[in-house]
Amino acid sequence: MFRPQIKVLDCTVRDGGLINKWQFSDDFVRKVFIALSKAGIDYMEMGYKSSEKYFSRDENGAWKFCTEEDLKRIIGDYDHKMKLSAMVDIGRIDSEDISPKKDSVLDMIRVACYAKEMDKGISLAHQCLDKGYEITINLMAVSKVLERDLDEALDDLSKSHVPVVYLVDSFGAMYSEQIHFLAKKYFAALPGKELGIHAHNNQQLAFANTIEAIIAGVNRIDATLYGMGRGAGNCPLELLLSFLKNPKFDIRPLIEVIQEIFIPIKAETEWGYHIPYMITGTLNEHPRSAMKIMESKKMPNLREYYEELRDGTPLD
């Protein structure tokens, strides 16, 4: 699949940080940054931009905040063509905490929001647009949104100045048919806008669903190194690059950095395909309770966990 319009965004540090509260060393983040840059990746998402009014640096690593100082420590004077982004969550940052683009090394702000708070999402996105950033809205957890509510959110988006909207399978619950259905719906509802895809791997479908979205015309693609990300993780960047035929990409720096730092970290950090994540994925539930099981290191009876979650009485 060669389509020059396709842009790849790596969100390893941002989504992977949901596992370890963004406790990555500067050395780790810099190695990721350099590898992605060498591989020709279009965007690197450095983390979340959140306010220290709401979150503490004692509990969270730098990539929960992404201040200019944090970012500049990593970039240094490395000559790169990659654009940099940060994600913001509604209610976890105020517009005044986001400096104008001219004072930032960030190129793009991605606003994550749920359908029910689309008004707040669009408002924050417009403020970032006014500050000079590229913006996107990542409409989360749509596998749980009733079609009428989704249509309303898409209608709001169609009237906004947001140029890029992401289809997000937060729970890793979707099959290719649903990706295809939703991509078609989004394109129809959002004329003139670009679509993106962000998939989770609970059912080992993150890469396949990403391919399905690409076939459906989606051009903004999220992936992470070695699939690192919350719960079952994401679409592995190294697989995506093998699929995309485009001379600007080079998979080899990714293989190097995976061998150097991701294979070791995987041995001690639980992301990827595990039965608790499979269960929340197939039942279309938030991975919260599965993450608690994985963190506890003591598995409960998984058959009972499945039955309880299926019957509506989750463990948490």
Place this chain on the structure above:
Amino acid sequence: MFRPQIKVLDCTVRDGGLINKWQFSDDFVRKVFIALSKAGIDYMEMGYKSSEKYFSRDENGAWKFCTEEDLKRIIGDYDHKMKLSAMVDIGRIDSEDISPKKDSVLDMIRVACYAKEMDKGISLAHQCLDKGYEITINLMAVSKVLERDLDEALDDLSKSHVPVVYLVDSFGAMYSEQIHFLAKKYFAALPGKELGIHAHNNQQLAFANTIEAIIAGVNRIDATLYGMGRGAGNCPLELLLSFLKNPKFDIRPLIEVIQEIFIPIKAETEWGYHIPYMITGTLNEHPRSAMKIMESKKMPNLREYYEELRDGTPLD
């Protein structure tokens, strides 16, 4: 996806045995047998049927041979409705080593063969048919077969009495578009025959490609518990059952047996998504050299491994 014609075959012991030379305890195989039976799986493949003229019991566990004594030790007097199968490889067993169906607990013999030896494959399959077994031919490694040779093999098959032909992605190299293309080709070339799918997970696409095949009309589906199988493994049975809507299936006995014996064995046995398998998959190569790397426990420089394999000088 509810289609009553779909029949699921579990080949955990057969394909998983390629990792450990079929050194499974009787207790392990019996637990798998009972779990599959309770889950409503249609067929269990117990292993390979091979001749002790060619292979030694010192090196290989019972499930390389699947004698009647081996099989009866597992089944005992357990009341089950599941059919049992064994796979045979060309040149690794002689027809006279396969007893007539009336003297066997096996219901089906699956003949694995390459396109270039289709004449031998059909001949062996016909002999098994004459002995009273259900038969299939599993046409391996088609991602490496030139289209003219594939057409000839399919033409031979179309003239045979073999009722079921499997599309096999031995190297885990195919994307959904190739599955779709080949399923269409097989259906066109093999009127009146059923198709099957056997996928490998090198690119995390085994489940997705299995779904793609089902959508294309394939009704005979291979999967394994927790994806256990050679190299990157296979389509996970627990994911497949969640996808298939059919009241005859129950996923819960599978979750139980996975927790009891597969999660522990996974901690010490290397199947699943690993970069060496990803590399052979994306480069459409046999996983042989990747398996050597994984067994050696000492990773070579994976970037160099990738470059050498890509450029045609594999390490092995």
